[in-house]
Amino acid sequence: MANPLARAQYTLAAHLPRQLPPDGGFEVAFAGRSNAGKSSALNALCQQNALARVSKTPGRTQQLVYFGLPQYPDRFLVDLPGYGYAKVPQDLRAHWQAFLDNYFRTRIALRGLVVVMDIRHPLKDYDRHMLGYTVERGLPAHALLTKADKLSRSAAGNVVQAVKRDLAKSFGDAVSVQSFSGESKLGVEQAREVICGWLEIAPD
Template sequence: MPLFRGLRFLTTVNDLRMLPLEGVEVAFAGRSNAGKSSAINTLANHTRLAFVSKTPGRTQHINYFDFGNDRRLVDLPGYGYAEVPEAVRRHWQTMLGRYLAERPNLIGLVLIMDSRRPLLELDRRMLDWFLPTGKPVHIMLTKSDKLSNQEKQTVLRKVQKEFVDNEKVTVQLFSSLKKQGAEETETVVGQWFEAIEPEVTDGAE
């Protein structure tokens, strides 16, 4: 069975001290309304696994989903929201930054960007937090169905060019509406887990 098809909700937390101690995890992050929840639902072939909201900042917690075999998907709060109090925004940004930079269980980051507006300031900040860890990043350019074929290729090449010297960063186009790009994401994330499993086994011995 495809990796994401077995995904199920595990728990939700709002404090880094409450994060699970066991398992390895891949985080999904992105600006509010970039299509992160829709992407997770599409990958899992489940319409309501991750909550989809039209209100920026609605998802305020870290949500954990389980693939099985101690492998987790972590749905991080959307960033770039405007309709929340400043104190709440600072709390989320501090929590996200610490999680990305310090979480030992985290093996890779899937960064969701609206293909019509990629690599905005806060997207780059997320990358600044995470890239120094040396762990892989996979950028999903969502809502690609809203672009012409020429525009799709232009934005894909533009983002790929930004990271041409960093083999840890991969980029793809994705459309939840058209259900396009799921196999590519599945392959990338599956390879991350496969690469880490020997290390986990060795550590257990």
């Protein structure tokens, strides 16, 4: 079965709201702390090695980076700025916060959010904050627990169940959860199915 995300390509990077594409179509956003493996997850989902830049210096994504699908001109994957280890000036951090707040509250094209978390350190304050943004808008969210290859299968399964219970208390059934590994490709098909469903595209 062909992967509809495999032809994804860099489209633009937006530092200001006016730089965003016209607000129509379908967008799925990806958020995650700077060391959670967001770029690796995007690359695995799109079966590309260097679509999203994987940096040895966490926190290099400092804009909203859009990846378009040529066969679907109004569909985009959006890589959001990473937080956590990013050593950035306070004013730039404040700018990101205001920009993301406006994006989540007003962006009509946004159809869902994937929050990427290291399965060994899930549900930090930032993760909960991003999930809260999305659920507040009535949009679906998907928690991608990455680096699952670092744990045994049973240990990874226990974490997934614990995260599901925790999120159900705060958000009901608005957030789905799965384990994932860009390295071993565990859970890639499952995550891709969620994203393609939100984008309303079918396998080629």
